Amino acid sequence: MNGTRIFADFKVVVRSYLRNPVALFFSLIFPIILIALFGTIFSGGGGGAVSLAVENLDHNSPASVAYLSALNNTTLVQVTMVDYPVSSFSAQLGDNGYSVGLIIPAGFQADLANRTPVNLTLFTNPESPAAAGQAEGAVTGIANYFNLRAVCTGGSCAPVIQVPAPLNIGSQVYTYIDYLIPGLIGFSILTSPMFSMVDIASSYRKDGIFRELSLTPLTKAEWLLSRISWYVLLTFVTAGIMIGAGAGLFGARVEITLGLIPFLIVGPFLFVSLGMLAGTVAKTPESAALIGNIITFPMMFLSGTFFAVSMFPAGLQVVAHVLPLYYVIDGMDQVMLFSNTTRALGDVGVVAILAVIVFALAVRFFQWRDVQ
Amino acid sequence: MAHAIEVRGLAKRYASFWAVDHIDFSVDVGTVYAFLGPNGAGKTTTTEILEGLRRSTEGEVRVLDLDPWTDGYALHKRVGVIPQDFRFFDKITPKEGVEYYGRLFGTRPDPKALLERVDLVDKMNSRFDTLSGGQKQKLGLALALTNNPEVCFLDEPTTGLDPQARRSIWEVIRKLKREGRTVFLTTHYLEEAELLADQVGIIHHGKIIAAGSPDEIIRAHGRSERLIFTAPATLAEHLSRTLGVAAEVVDGHVVVSLDSIRDSVRILNAVEASGIPWDGFVTRSDNLEDVFVRLVGPMDDGALKPGVPA
Ligand SMILES: Nc1ncnc2c1ncn2[C@@H]1O[C@H](COP(=O)(O)OP(=O)(O)OP(=O)(O)O)[C@@H](O)[C@H]1O
Ligand SMILES: [Mg+2]
Numbered sequence: 001m002n003g004t005r006i007f008a009d010f011k012v013v014v015r016s017y018l019r020n021p022v023a024l025f026f027s028l029i030f031p032i033i034l035i036a037l038f039g040t041i042f043s044g045g046g047g048g049a050v051s052l053a054v055e056n057l058d059h060n061s062p063a064s065v066a067y068l069s070a071l072n073n074t075t076l077v078q079v080t081m082v083d084y085p086v087s088s089f090s091a092q093l094g095d096n097g098y099s100v101g102l103i104i105p106a107g108f109q110a111d112l113a114n115r116t117p118v119n120l121t122l123f124t125n126p127e128s129p130a131a132a133g134q135a136e137g138a139v140t141g142i143a144n145y146f147n148l149r150a151v152c153t154g155g156s157c158a159p160v161i162q163v164p165a166p167l168n169i170g171s172q173v174y175t176y177i178d179y180l181i182p183g184l185i186g187f188s189i190l191t192s193p194m195f196s197m198v199d200i201a202s203s204y205r206k207d208g209i210f211r212e213l214s215l216t217p218l219t220k221a222e223w224l225l226s227r228i229s230w231y232v233l234l235t236f237v238t239a240g241i242m243i244g245a246g247a248g249l250f251g252a253r254v255e256i257t258l259g260l261i262p263f264l265i266v267g268p269f270l271f272v273s274l275g276m277l278a279g280t281v282a283k284t285p286e287s288a289a290l291i292g293n294i295i296t297f298p299m300m301f302l303s304g305t306f307f308a309v310s311m312f313p314a315g316l317q318v319v320a321h322v323l324p325l326y327y328v329i330d331g332m333d334q335v336m337l338f339s340n341t342t343r344a345l346g347d348v349g350v351v352a353i354l355a356v357i358v359f360a361l362a363v364r365f366f367q368w369r370d371v372q
Numbered sequence: 373m374a375h376a377i378e379v380r381g382l383a384k385r386y387a388s389f390w391a392v393d394h395i396d397f398s399v400d401v402g403t404v405y406a407f408l409g410p411n412g413a414g415k416t417t418t419t420e421i422l423e424g425l426r427r428s429t430e431g432e433v434r435v436l437d438l439d440p441w442t443d444g445y446a447l448h449k450r451v452g453v454i455p456q457d458f459r460f461f462d463k464i465t466p467k468e469g470v471e472y473y474g475r476l477f478g479t480r481p482d483p484k485a486l487l488e489r490v491d492l493v494d495k496m497n498s499r500f501d502t503l504s505g506g507q508k509q510k511l512g513l514a515l516a517l518t519n520n521p522e523v524c525f526l527d528e529p530t531t532g533l534d535p536q537a538r539r540s541i542w543e544v545i546r547k548l549k550r551e552g553r554t555v556f557l558t559t560h561y562l563e564e565a566e567l568l569a570d571q572v573g574i575i576h577h578g579k580i581i582a583a584g585s586p587d588e589i590i591r592a593h594g595r596s597e598r599l600i601f602t603a604p605a606t607l608a609e610h611l612s613r614t615l616g617v618a619a620e621v622v623d624g625h626v627v628v629s630l631d632s633i634r635d636s637v638r639i640l641n642a643v644e645a646s647g648i649p650w651d652g653f654v655t656r657s658d659n660l661e662d663v664f665v666r667l668v669g670p671m672d673d674g675a676l677k678p679g680v681p682a
Contacts, residue, residue, distance in 0.1 A: 011468075212460065
């Protein structure tokens with residue numbers, strides 16, 4: 001291992017890249033496009049049902065179920081049943097990407113029957129006023145409807161179901177765009193090295209560049225490290241652009257911490273090596289591209305890139321946990337959103353171990369020269 | 373170690389045929405060896421085996437006393453290679469390329485001086501993808517020299533170059549030899565081999581069909597010296613009959629093959645005595661090109677055409 005050689009090769013890589021204005025333009029503009037696209041589609045809040053997390057402490061009593069189904073029928077909210085500890089309900093909402101939540105208290109049905117006033121507890125996020133307004137309107141509207149039906153029998157119309165002023169979900173509240181940033185950083189950590197390394201593995205072989213390099217003292221490991229260095233650099237720039245664009249365009253609030261750095265290093269390390277390995281095992285450029293896609297596409301969608309994994313159906317969550325990118329994105333969620341260092345360390349460990357293994361395999365199997 | 377390159381029983385088999393069919397040769401340190409042959413003869417295959425880029429099927433190969441395939445890493449620090457279709461990073465300039473190789477080899481050459489040597493200074497800041505074919509080839513040569521190689525492998529270094537560029541490459545090759553380096557050169561150009569090479573090997577269908585210095589090859593495979601008369605066909609018949617020499621009519625000339633140049637005096641006397649009118653004569657002996665055509669097949673502009681299978 002020789003730093004001078006790695007640096008010399010790195011300079012060639014950087015120059016080649018910077019002198020390709022089209023590629024350069026796209027790699028800088030692409031992160032902004034991604035953020036703008038997904039941010040606009042999914043975090044607008046205007047129109048469409050707001051996802052309302054509901055915890056029913058009245059054990060699915062007929063009255064509570066009737067209330068929720070009426071709520072759902074407003075089409076203003078989409079009721080999703082959750083089962084969080086009441087004490088941390090607010091934090092859990094934030095962690096799982098809900099901007100509105102509702103608790104139906106135990107004894108709801110009995111209170112209704114006895115005409116004892118009962119409180120529904122609504123949680124909203126001041127950061128998403130549109131969603132908050134929509135949910136509050138729906139919850140109080142249906143509450144009034146129930147009140148009218150239930151109690152206005154004898155002339156006095158004392159409301160039974162009351163909806164006090166909504167509680168704030170607390171300071172740890174995250175909206176879609178907050179999740180989107182680590183997800184999209186992960187997306188580019190995966191895709192830009194995978195696609196180009198698979199391509200390089202076959203085109204350098206075809207053009208005789210590998211043969212040419214095999215005639216110099218540059219080793220395969222040094223060559224791969226130089227590529228990795230380049231993608232690490234590119235990832236830092238991309239992450240910076242994405243965080244900036246997310247904050248600037250959508251008011252995303254993510255924490256920029258040193259804890260992010262390990263992920264911006266081990267992530268590209270893993271996927272540059274994986275791309276090289278995929279390009280190496282393939283015999284032809286076509287099969288290389290195919291293998292690359294087979295590896296990349298499931299990860300691209302199922303690792304929490306565009307949607308938090310916790311919102312997936314259980315089966316897909318299991319799948320997500322075997323995908324390496326999941327640990328990159330989960331780790332970045334931990335450091336950028338939840339300040340959960342312990343879990344982030346676990347994630348970075350998983351990725352680092354995988355990266356070392358895949359790097360070793362790639363160096364072992366990829367050949368400068370034709371072995372026939 | 374007297375031999376820089378030593379090849380014994382080397383053979384390379386692709387799927388169904390022997391591209392290199394059990395060849396032997398050696399190249400002395402400090403000499404220029406030209407490997408001549410038509411397209412598909414097996415030159416590049418042999419060269420790449422010597423460079424450690426391909427694996428042989430059979431036989432033994434030593435370059436600087438190393439096995440090129442297994443000791444490639446050590447060998448490559450001591451040899452320079454310019455492949456037949458040299459390619460490089462599109463966006464990198466010759467100057468940067470030389471600096472890059474200098475760092476990789478740890479030799480820190482002066483890019484300008486090195487590029488001057490291959491006559492490429494004027495393009496030292498142009499990107500590779502804007503260079504002409506010949507300029508690319510010159511960069512390949514410059515890169516092959518960044519590590520002060522003991523042995524240089526040049527696979528058709530002058531193919532596609534204009535006459536002036538070819539001459540400047542020849543100058544580089546002569547200088548390499550003067551510096552005591554060994555040069556292994558493949559070429560289609562007989563002139564090149566004749567001018568530069570100490571030893572020549574002619575390969576055809578994977579077999580070496582002639583080897584030695586250009587003179588030795590001509591002596592071994594060339595026809596004998598000939599007297600060519602501008603004279604009527606009857607002269608040929610007259611000479612065969614009276615002197616018993618081999619005389620024939622070729623393209624309207626009378627061609628008499630000589631066993632020895634000394635025979636010419638006797639023949640000229642006989643011609644004069646015959647009274648048959650004649651206008652003039654030349655003597656002609658085979659050059660490498662003639663030998664080549666006889667051994668391998670026709671060619672054009674000094675470059676070989678593929679030979680007809682034997
Ligand atoms: N990788 C390969 N697989 C199969 N056949 C090959 C391979 N490489 C070369 N050949 C065949 O081996 C023979 C010798 O090829 P080689 O490249 O050594 O010829 P050459 O003498 O260098 O020709 P040229 O003057 O055209 O460069 C040719 O018939 C060629 O088609
Ligand atoms: Mg060739």
